[in-house]
Amino acid sequence: MKLAFNKEKLTTALGIVSRAIPTRTTNPILSCILFDASEDGVTLIANDSEFGISTKVEGIVSEKGKVALDARLVSDIIRKLEGGEELVNIETDQTFTTRISCSDVLFTIPGRDGEEFAYLPQIEKEHRLCLTQFTLKEVIRKTIFAAALNDSNKMMGGEFVNIKGRVATFVALDGHRVAVRNVTLREGDETFHAIIPGKTMNEISKIMEDDNEKEVELFFSKNHVLFSFEGTMVLSRLIEGEYFKIEHMLSKDYATKLEINRVKLLSNIDRSTILIKESDHKPIILDIGDQKLALKVKSSYGSMDGELPCEKTGKDLLIAFNPKFLMDALRAIDDETVTLYFTNAKSPCFLRDEHDSFVYLILPVNFVA
Amino acid sequence: MKLAFNKEKLTTALGIVSRAIPTRTTNPILSCILFDASEDGVTLIANDSEFGISTKVEGIVSEKGKVALDARLVSDIIRKLEGGEELVNIETDQTFTTRISCSDVLFTIPGRDGEEFAYLPQIEKEHRLCLTQFTLKEVIRKTIFAAALNDSNKMMGGEFVNIKGRVATFVALDGHRVAVRNVTLREGDETFHAIIPGKTMNEISKIMEDDNEKEVELFFSKNHVLFSFEGTMVLSRLIEGEYFKIEHMLSKDYATKLEINRVKLLSNIDRSTILIKESDHKPIILDIGDQKLALKVKSSYGSMDGELPCEKTGKDLLIAFNPKFLMDALRAIDDETVTLYFTNAKSPCFLRDEHDSFVYLILPVNFVA
Structure with missing residues (x-):
């Protein structure tokens, strides 16, 4: 096999297929990327039994063939080569020893028989x-x-x-x-x-x-x-x-509806996490009143009291959450104002928009007021 | 004590003094930064017995005093506050409980008596x-x-x-x-x-x-x-x-003098480290000939052969180095061309310039050619 590539294009393709290389494996062939130039053009393939990626890469094929090369090693080598105008040459002999050269440097690394390599299976496109x-x-x-x-x-x-x-x-x-x-x-x-x-x-x-x-x-x-x-x-x-x-989980009933500025709510909750070690599961307590949402966190480090303007409909409510879960949902919403729906302190809270383009359900946690 | 700060200025000052906070300590006062507003202005101090930093920070002092606050906690809190136009207020009561507030949020954290804190010692400026x-x-x-x-x-x-x-x-x-x-x-x-x-x-x-x-x-x-x-x-x-x-170590005698492009030499050596695990101490072998420097690395992963143009005076030489040591020295030099002086394969190599503004000595390592 004798191939030549533009460095940048090959680096991009290696970056894509490398995502299917398992971080740890005892089977060396699973750590490899197949360079397949046995048919038309060049295809790179990485594949474990659960997940596989193949991508075509532009290259000059002077001699057809295929070889499996250690993914980390070949990626590192290509990335560190000079590149630019100069092409990267990859040449394999009968023993699959592979010579990678560009400009003033030549790497010689062992390869593996491409025949050992499992292609991506064909699937029925139902x-x-x-x-x-x-x-x-x-x-x-x-x-x-x-x-x-x-x-x-x-x-x-x-x-x-x-x-x-x-x-x-x-x-x-x-x-x-x-x-x-x-x-x-x-x-x-x-x-x-x-x-x-x-x-x-x-x-x-x-x-x-x-x-x-x-x-x-x-x-x-x-x-x-x-x-x-x-x-x-x-x-x-x-x-x-x-x-x-x-x-069944996504009820639309509610007793309290809260409209609030998303970014302000997010940064207020984010701040409170300074006081919380992941291991100690301290909740953030929301005290939802008329026009005003009070937030409280108390831990061994100290306490935080925040207050934000809001629009409330329905009953007042005192309810607590894992702050991370609220933050994750708030970060996944693009709107400037978010609406939260509550039933009571034991029932899930819903974040949703009018068009039902999203619903986030979060279970509350127990707390001591 | 009652102080007010611009958030950015306080954050910068905290960043500076925090460098004297030891990463691990069993003495809680060593994890603290002293806010000292007992005299004129505000000074932040962190100090263990080996290393201490004090820095003045612009602030409004409404009530003099001092308090020692946990460095990590106070830095995290200040960094996460809104800031901008709004000032950050820091207020301490008789029990050293400290209230940090800005805009819509209030943090309450425990502080320590500033009297526990060791100031930086005065030194004789000899x-x-x-x-x-x-x-x-x-x-x-x-x-x-x-x-x-x-x-x-x-x-x-x-x-x-x-x-x-x-x-x-x-x-x-x-x-x-x-x-x-x-x-x-x-x-x-x-x-x-x-x-x-x-x-x-x-x-x-x-x-x-x-x-x-x-x-x-x-x-x-x-x-x-x-x-x-x-x-x-x-x-x-x-x-x-x-x-x-x-x-005594910095001899100026040499048998071989090599002038070479610094960046090309550095990137060629850098590339070779792909093949070297830190634990296996493989050297890079330099083969210094007329007009040509050949570089070789061989490990269980494969081999690299590089070649660079150079100017050589004196004898040919085959010599090997820990590639990291060569790279460290080459990175510390700004010149386009570097000059390396060698005596023989067992004696140190010197990188120096004509004005003696720098000398880097590197010992060679044993190798099998």
Whole structure:
């Protein structure tokens, strides 16, 4: 195999596929990226059994072939090469020993037979969802924080995607909160749902661009989802099983409605966390009165008392929350003013907008006033 | 005590004195910053027995007094306050309970009696050295890397400062290398020397500004050095004892002289470190020939071969170094071309310029060609 690349383009492609390299593995082939120039052009592939990425990269193929190279090593080498006008040359011999050269320097590293490498499986494209990359990135950012990625409950580590005609609903939850975002599609008349691993959603949002023009297609089979955009394909297993019934949780009844400036509320809560060590689970207490929201935190470090103007409808209420959960939801909202709905101090609070484009449910916590 | 501050000015002052707060201590008063408004104006002080900082901060004193506040807590609180036009108010009662308020928020934290707090000791100003802050920062950056800050040999963790009339010499070394920088002073006719702890030099260079106009004065007593600039005073103990005799080490004889582009040499060595784990101490081998320097690194990951044009005078030479030591010295030099002097493969290499403004000595390592 004998290839030549522009350094910047190769670096970008390596950055994309490296996201499918597991941080720790005992199987050396899983730490490798396949350089596949056996057919037309050059494709880079990384793949463990759960999650795989392939991306095409522009390159000159003087001799066809393929080789698997250690991902970290080859990425580090390419990144440190001179680049610029000079092309990066990658050459492999029969023993898969690979010579990487550019300008005044030559690296010689061992490679592995490309035949050892598992390609991404072909999947049945049963369902299709099309979004702009920007929309998908945003909807992931605005929901995935509520998933419990390290929880033993696998379902809670996933993001539920529900398509009904031209509405796509994205849901993530842990035992204490739920994040729901609705996206209106430009096209579509399908009805299906799937649970995508949270890790996949995080990785895909790092690979995609913040571009409101460029699209990404999602294809679903029974057990897989394939993200396809600009020469890149990301394939992930789906989480099997029935997701939680969230309709029952999302009541629209309320006894207290609070309208408040989002940024001021967020920075007031953020400040209070200075007094809270993660381990000691101190809540922030909201005292909701007419025109005035008082916030209080008390810990072994000291206490904070804040006060913000607000619009209140309904009953006064004293209620406490994990400040992190409130902050996560407030950060996921773009509006200047947010509306919070409460029933009582033991029942969940809802943040939602008029158009039902989002709902954030947060359970309150016990507290001593 | 009742004070009011502009948030930004208070944040800057807290940032400066916090550098004297030890990262770990069992004595709670050492984790505190003293707010001293008992005399004119407001001074913040942090002080452990080895190293202390005091800085004046502009503030409105409505009621004199002093209080010691936990450094981390008070810094976090001030940083997170709204600020802008609104002043930050700090008020302490007889129990040293301290109320910090700004705009819509009030923090209440415990304080400690300022009387518990040890002020910086007064020192005899026996000797004086005056530099611009920029010059001192630069000379620290260009030498301190060679000191062995964590070594059991306390002397190696210090920076030797030697003043002879209008020349100040700064020296740092560990068992493998020596860094020497000479600075010409605008004024001065003193002769003295001292060993300043490397930690002090690192902290002082973080506090000072990159300003070639602003000066810093250093006053030396038998056991202390005091840095004084713009309302800030940094006091540090000196390291006692006799420093190493470096004159004997700095021979000017050589058998091979190599002139080479500094940036190209640096990036070529830097690249080679991809193949080197810190633990396995692989050297970089320099093969110095006519007009050509070949560089080679070989490790379990693979090998690198580099080649650079150079000017050589004297004998050919094959010699090996710890690549980090070469890189540290090359980064501390500003010139486009560097000159390296060698005697043989077992003797130190010297990097120096014509004006003797710097000398970097690096010991070679054994290698298998």
